[in-house]
Structures are given as C-alpha cells and as structure tokens.
Amino acid sequence: MASPTLTSTPHPAAEPTPPGASRAKDRGMDRGFRYLSIASGVLILLVLAAVAAFLVVRALPALKAGDAISQDVGWIGAGQSLWTVIGPLVFGTVLAAIAALAMAVPVAIGIALFISHYAPRRLANGLGYLVDLLAAIPSVVYGLWGVMVLAPVLQPVWDFLVRWLGWIPLFAGDSNGNASNPPRVLLTAALVLAVMILPIITAVSREVFLQTPRLHEEAALALGATRWELVRMAVLPFARSGIVSAAMLGLGRALGETMAVLMVLSPGMLYSFKLLVASQQQTIAANIAAKFADANAMGVSALIATGLALFVITLVVNMAARAIVARRKDFSGAN
Amino acid sequence: MSQRIDAKDLNIYYGSFLAVAGVNMSIAPRSVTALIGPSGCGKSTFLRTLNRMHEVIPGARVQGTVEIDGVDLYGAGVDPVAVRRQVGMVFQRPNPFPTMSIAENVLAGVRLNNKRINKSDANELVEASLRGANLWNEVKDRLDRPGSGLSGGQQQRLCIARAIAVRPQVLLMDEPCSALDPISTLAVEDLIAELKSEYTIVIVTHNMQQAARVSDRTGFFNLEATGKPGRLIEIDETATIFSSPREQATEDYISGRFG
Ligand SMILES: Nc1ncnc2c1ncn2[C@@H]1O[C@H](COP(=O)(O)OP(=O)(O)OP(=O)(O)O)[C@@H](O)[C@H]1O
C-alpha cells in the first residue's frame, strides 16, 4: 500500500477503483507538479543569469577602456573614466527613487488604511478601483502631465520650500537662493514617480491590511481600542512585512522608470543633494534612454555598464527587503 | 468596582436574521453567571452585546437595552470604546497579539487606557496579572518572547492576564477553558472565584461541572428549532438549575437527554 502523502487526498471516483490505483495517480500528479515548479524555478535563475551575463559581457569594453573612453563617448568628459559618471548616475537614481518612496509610502498607507478600515464599503470599493486605474496610465502621459501641469503648479511651492527650509541641504536654492524655474528639478521628477508608484503600493498594502485576522482585530477592540489604536495594535504590526514588500515593488518601479524622469528632469552629473535645483542629477534609466539613440559602439557599452549598475542596485534592494522582512519573523504572526 | 447588569427585551440581529430574541436578565454585582445551552443558540452572541462587540460585525444590530449600573450601553452618546474599556472580554479562541511580546501583550490594554506607566509599575502589573492567570511560572524567563510562541492553553491564560490587567468592572468569558488542560482549567476556575470578589463575571461554558463549580447563577439558552431565534429559557440559582429546574427543556439539557 502506498503510504498517504500530505498533498494527496484520494478523491471519490464515480466508478469504484481500487484505492491503490487512485493514490498512485495522485502521486504521479504530485511528482509532475514538483518537477514543474523546480523547472520554473531553474528557468527564472537561468534568465537572471543570462541577463547578468549579457550585461557583463557587453559592458566589458567600456569597463576596460579606462580614461580612453572619453575620446569615444561624448557625454563622458575629457580624461574621465566610466566610473566618474557611473557614480553620480547611481547616486541620482537612488536619490530620486528614495525621494519618490518617501512621498508615496505614507500616502499609499493612508489611502490603503482608509479603504480597508475607515471608509464605508461602497466608497471603499470605488476608491480602490480609482487607485487601480492610476496604474493604467502610461508613463509618457505621466511625463507630459508632469511637465505641463504639475511643474507650473509646483513652482511657487518649491520657492516656498527654498525660502523657509533652505537651510536643510535637500531644499537649498541655487546660487541666487531660488528654486530653479522652470522646476525641472529632481523633486518634481520624484513627485511624478511617487504618483506612478502609488497604485502598486496602495493595492498591495490594502490587500495586506484586509487580511488582518479578525481574531486580533477583535482582541484590540475588546480592550477598548479606538479605530486608530486598532490599526496600530493589530493591523500595522501584522502588515509590516507586507508594507515592506509593497514599498520594494514601488522602489523597483521608481528605480527603473525612464520616460517620466527623461521628460521632467533637467540632467546633471553631480553628487548633489539639492532637490530643487536643475541640472544637478540624472538617473541611469533616463540617461540610457537619452543617450542610446546616437551612441557609437563604445557609447552603447558604457550605457550597458550603467545598466549593469542598475541591475545590481535592484538586486541589493530586494535582498535588503528580504532581510528586513526576515528579521522580525518570530513576531510576524505567521507562526 | 463591580457593577450590576440588566438586559431588557433584548433582540439581537445579524442583518435581517434574528439570532437571539427577548432576553431579560439581571446580573448582580460581584457574582458569577454561567450561560449554558446547545451550540448555535446564541450564547456568544448575547455575551458580545454586553460590551458592544456585537456591532463590530457588519450588519449586526441590537434592539432593547443593556444597562450597567443603570446606564444604557446603547443609549445615545455612549461611546462603545469607553464601554469596552470597562467590560473586559476573553474569547473562545486565544488571540494574543502575535507581533507583541508576552509582557507587551499583558500591557496592551493598559497602554490604551492610560498611555503612561513607569517601568517598575509595568513590571509589577505584568507579574501580578500573569500570576493571576496562573501563567507566571511558565513564562517568567521569556517575557520578551512573542506571545504566539506559547501553547494554546498558555495563550488563553495570557489573554486572561491581558483582560484582568486593565481591572475592568465586568469580565466576559466565552468558553475560556475550551482549549485548556484540566489543571489550567482548575487554575482558571480558582481565578474566577478570586476575581468574583472584585468583578462581575459572565462566563459561557459547555461544561456543566464547570458551570456548577464556578457560578452563582446559571442561565440556560435554547433554540426551538433551527432558523428560529435563541431564547433565554430560564435563569436561576445554579443549585436550583441543576437540581430542580422549572423548565423541562433545561432538565433535558443538563441531564444529557437533549436533542
Ligand atoms: N457573524 C455572524 N453572522 C451571521 N450569523 C452569525 C454570526 N455569528 C453567529 N451567527 C449565528 O447566530 C446564531 C448564534 O450563534 P452563537 O455563535 O452566538 O452561538 P453559541 O451559542 O455561542 O454557539 P457555540 O456554543 O457553538 O459557541 C447561530 O445561528 C449562528 O449561525
């Protein structure tokens, strides 16, 4: 007799079959699924490895060229190597993504909480649908909107920030002590990015909040928790790892987003924290899009090298997220 | 301070479904009242109306009044949050907060009620509450470990500790011992006997011996038929209910001749 496995439950057959036969069939299915999942896991690894290999191989010429690269590639200054541009590009990419995340995550959590725990059900459904719709807008449209609608509106706001918060390095003004006009600055680009990543963060957080066990919500309520205390006691702690995942999904999109940044941001190659001054930073993705069309062989190689850097950043971000989620596993409620 | 509870003409609904009908019940301060009856007759439902936990279920509502010391819980201007801070509850299934440590779990309600509590007071309260729930010796070395790492019975006692840490006026218990071994059960019963000197306690139980052991009065709920609302058939001194109940249904139920 086949010993029963955890996953196989002999289902009632219409005609009587010997139980052994049905078990054997189930085990066949079981094995089939196992191979299928192993195969897809391996496939994903292979694709990742292939992408990494492609990036490394195509980037090698530029990485090995040293100072000579500046003769072939126009956007690398005379006498500079690839590293002197990758550094600021990585910096700009990460800065833009973090700024976007800093604006998007609190708003997304707020909206998600409102939908899951505050709004009457009908309103909640409508609102959730609306937020999901935001995800369907193409990024070119976001870029246009950023340049034509958002930027003019933001100009006075950025001026205000420079005037009153200019002593914070992030909000420092240009040499005249003003915010750049037109505001094709990193914070404008980051705000557009924030709107773009809002739907995914909201949607994931909302699902996580809705999955708070009823048992724990009732525990909090029965202790006399107000709605907000209920959220703090039972919902947010339970959702922590889900929120981190949601933020990482958003971060991934913000890191790789091209069009919106390309259209909004006036680029620069500095290690500059000035979010309100134009021509300071540039992101990797926007730089590739801007330079790829008329790049020669060495230029393409240099761009691919920056792409490799983006790949590594994304990988590191994901691993960091996993580490954060794992650190408090004991307390996660999963056990 | 313990207080008396009076439920008058209470009808309890889930949406349009009338789950419990026409309950009239008076509960004296500093007494233990046991509620017994077959599964699905509305004991939990009734219990949850006593701290307004019933209404957190969408569509759930209540007709009639529940007075605690003469104040109608369902009156206009009564804040359900304030009600729940005075009327503690222990649920059928243990529900410690998995993201909190054992000590934090005990203090969870206190932190809500008066945010500030200094460290030594907090430690004292944790110890006193855990001792009260007969859990101290098992967890004193791992107070900072998650509450979800305890056994089911330990979790339930942790929930009792959490409920008594806020010194409520009334303590509602919904089959608090259904996940406990006989020793923990006895400990909880002793605990109930102690708590009775300060609190008004209402306990739902399927265990007749337990009802007989811990309670002063016993109420029997029953269903006439499935789909019909549950009703309070009779409530009386526990001794009377178990020796000479007025109603035939009660007699049938406690003598095991039910259904
Ligand atoms: N959330 C709910 N929504 C709709 N109906 C419910 C809900 N909870 C309980 N009911 C119904 O209300 C009636 C009373 O249920 P209740 O849980 O109060 O019974 P009980 O006496 O506590 O039973 P048990 O002894 O099994 O715990 C049952 O018919 C049940 O199906």
Ligand SMILES: [Mg+2]
């Ligand atoms: Mg029940």
